[in-house]
Amino acid sequence: MELINILLFACAAFAAGIWLAALYSWHFSTLVLLAVLLVITSLWRIIRNYQQSFWPVIGLFFVAGMLCYHQAVMVRADDIGNYAGQTVNIEGTLAAVPEITPIDGQKRRVRYLLKAEKVIPTGAKVACSVTGNIRINIQYKEATSKPAAYGDKVTVTGKLLELHGYNNPGQIDMVAALKRQGITARMSGQEQMLQVLTPYKGYSWQVVLANWRDRMITGLQQVMPVNDAAILTAVLFGGYQGIDKDVISDFAATGLIHILSVSGAHIALVVGLITWLGRRLRWGPLFTVSLAAMAVILYACISGLTPPVIRSALMGLISLLAVILERESYAPAALAITALAMLIYQPLLLFDISFQLSFGATAGLVFLYQPTVDYLSRWPSWLAGPLAVTLAAQLSVLPVIAWYFNSFSLISFAANIIVLPVIELVIILGLAGVIIYTMVPVAGNIIFVISSLLIGLVMLLTELLAAVPYSFVYIPAIGIIGSGGYYFVLAWIYGWRPFKLPGPGQLVRQWPRSCSLAAVLLSITVAVYVLYPKPLTVHFIDVGQGDATLIITPHGQAVLVDTGGTMGESDFDIGARVVAPYLKHYGVRAIDYLILTHGHQDHAGGAAGVASAIRVANVLLPQEKYSPPVQALLRSQPLAVIPAYTGQRFQLDKVIVSIEQAGDESETILHTAAIGGNEVSSVIRVSYGQHSFLLTGDLTAQGEASLLTKGLAACTVLKVGHHGSRTSTTEPFLQAAAPKFAVISAGYGNQFGHPHPETLNRLAAREIVVYRTDKQGAIVFTSDGKQLAVEPYIK
Template identity: 30%
Template sequence: MAQRPIVTFAVCWGIGYAVAVIAPLPWINLWLAMAAGMLYCAAMIMRPKGTVWLRSLLIVAAAAGVYGDHDARNRSLVELQTDEVSSVHFQGRIVTPVSVDGDRVSFQAEAESVTIPEHAVLENGGKGEQMQFSIRLLAREEQETARRWERGDRIELDGTLRRPAEARNFGGFDYRNYLRLQHIHWQMTAKGTAGLAVTPPESGEWGGWLAMRSIDRFRDRLAAQVDQLFPPDQSGFMKGMLIGLTDEIEPQQFERFSRLGLTHIIAISGLNVAIFLACLIWLLRRFGLTRETYLLTALALMPLYIAVTGASPSIVRAGLMAMIGLYAAYRNRLKDGLHIALIAGVGMLVWNPYYLLDVSFQLSFLVTLGLILGVPQMNKLLPVKHVKLRDALSITLVAQLISFPLSIYYFNQFSLMSFAANFALVPAFSAWVMPGGTAAMLLGFVWGTGAGWLGWLIAKTNELLFYVVEQASKPDAVQTIWPTPSPVWILAYYGLLCAVLALLQPFAAKDEEVAPEPMLYGVKTNKLPFLNRKTMNRYVLLPASLLGFVGLLWYGYDPERGAAEGRVQFLDVGQGDSILIQTLPGGHTILVDGGGTVSFRKPGDAWKERRDPYEVGRKMLVPLLKKRGVQQIDELILTHQDADHFGGLQAVLEHIPVRRFLFNGTLKPLPAVEKLFQTALEKGTELVEVEAGDTLQVDAGTALHFLYPLPEGAREGVRVEQDQNPSSVVFLMEMAGTRWLFTGDIGQAEERKLLNRWSAVTPGLTQGEALAPAAREAVSSGTATQVSRVYKPVDVLKVAHHGSKSSTAEEWLNAWQPKHAVISAGENNIYGHPNRQVLERLTSHGISVQRTDRDGEVQMTVRDGKIYTRTKLRP
């Protein structure tokens, strides 16, 4: 601690924050921080024995108290008994840039007063409460009106106040917590602009928003320059790279960069700061300014650059480091990069403790510290003599190793092409596209023609680079999916990585210093080869560390290997169905349906379309599957082709390998359905038609018996069918001694047909040659063996058609006698699902009911023949 006090303090401060996050106890507060601070001062004066460890512990305690106090003060000034109240009157000021995207306007505003008609507790009239606003536009003219709103404008409106949505699936995105970390606890929603008033600030008004209002306008002018210089398919990318405006990046383009681990190119970071400072200092020196003057000028302009580029945690980190470095250069003082980084990090954490939980902050600082500490060591290990090539390899390799755990923790994917892509493409973007684009953007203010020429060169370069990114990101074979690792796994990864690098260093050193011969009980250990330090490192510790590191990676990739339980997870995808089944004992993965986003757009509503519209498969289902380590789907079962069942499967097929695609043998004449089946064929997925009488033996303990749709003669090809509900796939699953019935969206008429069909079947009667030859090995006809199985009670019934009154008749429940029922329906859906009569019918039969609209995701686990249930929202 005495030798590296800044390092010790920063490490202890970070540990203290982590303790407060993991154990948010009420006594971890400001009093603890003050007490620890006073004891620290006393320890500095008295210096008792063990003072280094004592002072370190006190720093941890003080930091924990600071975080605990900050978190405790993060509370709303508005207290309601319900989660939603309408007719709330709000007066306040817009405090963030206004985003207009299709028919949605979003921004944050700080209240000057809040009036709530129902019973509520308002501290200080709600003044100072910051809220997230979402306004749905009703006419195209309103879109132009909203585009004129700015930060600092006063706003007054009547709307609906509601709590932000919380995560409804295990491991899902928690919007409520996301806003809470921004000190926002409520959302205000409204329809149209007719009932609200937005007015510019009066002359003479001022506040922190005033400077930011001017910066927003300057940023918009820069964005306009980028739009003029680059084609539409590149302007969004260049805005993100140059000024931090990432909202307009094309989703497909961002996805390609993400698949290769190249999204850091788009984010404003230390490279942008370095280019800005290099250009600024070069320009100031050309004007003949002295060293002291241009250093101070660059120092003064850095906060402006941070603000203009969006002030994300990564740019704040880089900007602070640059400011500290500039000041140190001016005073000829501190020049240690490690110290500069840690001082900037602690400063940010003191300013906003929630930075610790920000992925941008975590990745930015870990990679920066890794490069500072690891690149010199990696240079010694690489057998490359060319200095620049060696440095480039070291930087890329260290950055990849350091960022890997956090990348899979937050994004659950890693491309085997990532190293090559970063090594080859990052220099092209950083050495030419970024500085050239910056120069063209600024040159456009004084010489439009020259800026156009330079922009054309950059655009042509981008075309080539984008083509390379597109081709490199296509192969599925190089994409790996990783389940979300635990914090313990991440710590073990970094520990073993450091151990391996440290043990490799002695073998890379060119000129080792001669150390005193080690002794053990008076015997020189160099006379005992099995105790020689270098021998131990080479033949014991290093191999053990390498094996441990490889074993850790193997476990992290497949932590569920050999798990003695099966899972059936009814995902909450809104108004739709999606069920993830992981079987026991084979560990097969089956996905039943994929939810979907139903659009009610009319002709002429193109202006309402958003740049990146919400789609269940891409935004919710695929991320959930990746978080749970679904690296391949063995069987994907589409019960029928309604949008709320098939919509999310397009994204699934595009991002996760699927072996077999089972469907009802029909085709709904919709472009989205045709695209879905075409994608399956292009990906090499086997298409299998199923009908009553087919059996799929998944593994030794799991079988699927298909009970519906009923066969209609010989299978002569796929038939077109508009109304899909009556043709839903119904199947009975037997897994490890339990029985599950999945019903799609069949109605009572289909329920009767199914019951009549199976009551009429006698042993020995089969369905004959039903399947296409390519699928017979996967799914076999087994009607005779199913007859005795059908008329046994089931453990779990997936209620048909989201609990609609058109399904789940009395005779249906009498036939199956389920113990548990699960209803998949959207919260506050417009259809009124589940129907009250259906719920009463289930209750009258003594059936326990779980509902995704009320309970969120429903997870059922099979262990030792018993079913254990947990739900996300109702423990």
């Protein structure tokens, strides 16, 4: 078998081993024994007849992948993450250039990466040596406050927190992403918690490059509009900071969002430019390739050497090596070597969305580009080439896009033909500008101005293309089995013929009637699957310290009760980045009713973000003074607002949603609560067949007592009020509600102590099965009206 095929199989086997080890638990000793047996078998086969050693060697790579995964997830006994939950004093060295983000006025948020070296827990007198990295977020209130710098020896005191994200299906696992960077814990607080022990006085190329980038960005901002400067900074160095949200949305809608972060496209552009110059100026091949390699390395360094940049640069360098060896046809082998090397170094990269998209798209270009060009041979070459690039890349990563984003940009084909060449020109001019600006600032500024004009054209074109109707289509997540079937069919269409299967054209020519019948049956099957009623599902989404409940009826109509929301001054939009992706993951393309129990930030803070991402038909609001989150929702777009009142009800697919109690019950409460509050929280009941769900928002004991006076019917599932606070879920209320299940939506390790032990004890005393989003992630109940099943995201 050819070397290329061996490398491809080895890489695939290693990746499959990592995936299987993550899916199921395996004894490490068993894997070691299996690896030893495969080593012996492989050596014996190689000695006897090397041609018969293929499968034992591939099996060895498979087991090696499993072993590497186990090694990667092991936590050392001296890791700093083992002290999470304790108040500690940590001494260490800042291992990265601090990231500074302005908040408002003089306030700044600084993110540090601390390499921990020593720790002293509260009450201890002796420091313990530790390993591992910590992410520290510190807020500086004064503009004159000077943050610590890279390389400084510092001490930090505070509560060490465990890493925790939003545990929902389809969500990008940010905890795993941090652990891949060696970060195992986090801290946050004010500037006084961190003190510099010894300033770093040595030479640091990271600091030099960071300062150089800052000077370049300052130069851009002096001659360009703020948004243009932010976009040029993004396409040259990566990062979305300072870019208007509408611009990011337009880039996403046109399939060009990858341009705003340094990736393989940027590396390929640099290599392509130098190769073109080499041909024009008649440089020798060795000199051209060497210059291109140096340019790739330099560009990777000034871009910050982030993992995606390193992967792209490594792939570019291996491709250049193939050019030197005059083996351009070895592109598949180069891809396999790069992927295998990266996975051996960091096995958990297999689960990284950036890794999946970058290598998937590159594989598409390697294997599908030329066949696609051949398919489009009758098209003009200026159109066939760019279209083939887009098709090859998009088809190869479609299941990944479906899983994480549930949408596909049809307009991306036009955008890659119309807009991408302009963006590439902007990148070339921008790179030339920053180089010239270093030597001749005036000349650099002229180039920046030209780039700004082109960026204006790019924004205009993307805005026009994004506004085209149906430019963005929904695609459902198809899972691992569906993805396997998809890639099997894709490979078959592109010429792979396992088991001597005939190709698509041959099938149609030889059995036209059978193919037509199969197409009709497939269409009927899909139609029945889509139209046939499914069970009711009620989702309690993990939104941290907040509430968000999604109800999907048998025919796919959706009701969203509350939207979560981050507390404090965080600019993280939980509605746009957690709730909306969750809804899209489950096929929700429109919300029939958005109900806000009350206007507090942790219940309504994500409403505007959700409404901006998904069409909302009706909004039910409590009769209270509109809070800032509700005002933001109403400003986001025209909405049909319905005031909530007690006794209100509507029916969707035999699912009855009723307002058991609204905030209009107590005029005294309404007058005393300036912008509403927990006391005016609406109570919603969702009924279907023999089961009902009681959603109580932040209802307090006073509100519960008011509800009991009306006669409260029993429920099957209770969403515990106020995140499990001791002032809610009283004994009389529990006796009347008599739930079999209870769901508590609370933030992991929240500062309020929710859920309170007294509340948990009251629930336990009645033998109510309790599910918690802070421990089990999203909780999904499924019912056909008779049976009821529950599935937590974390088992």
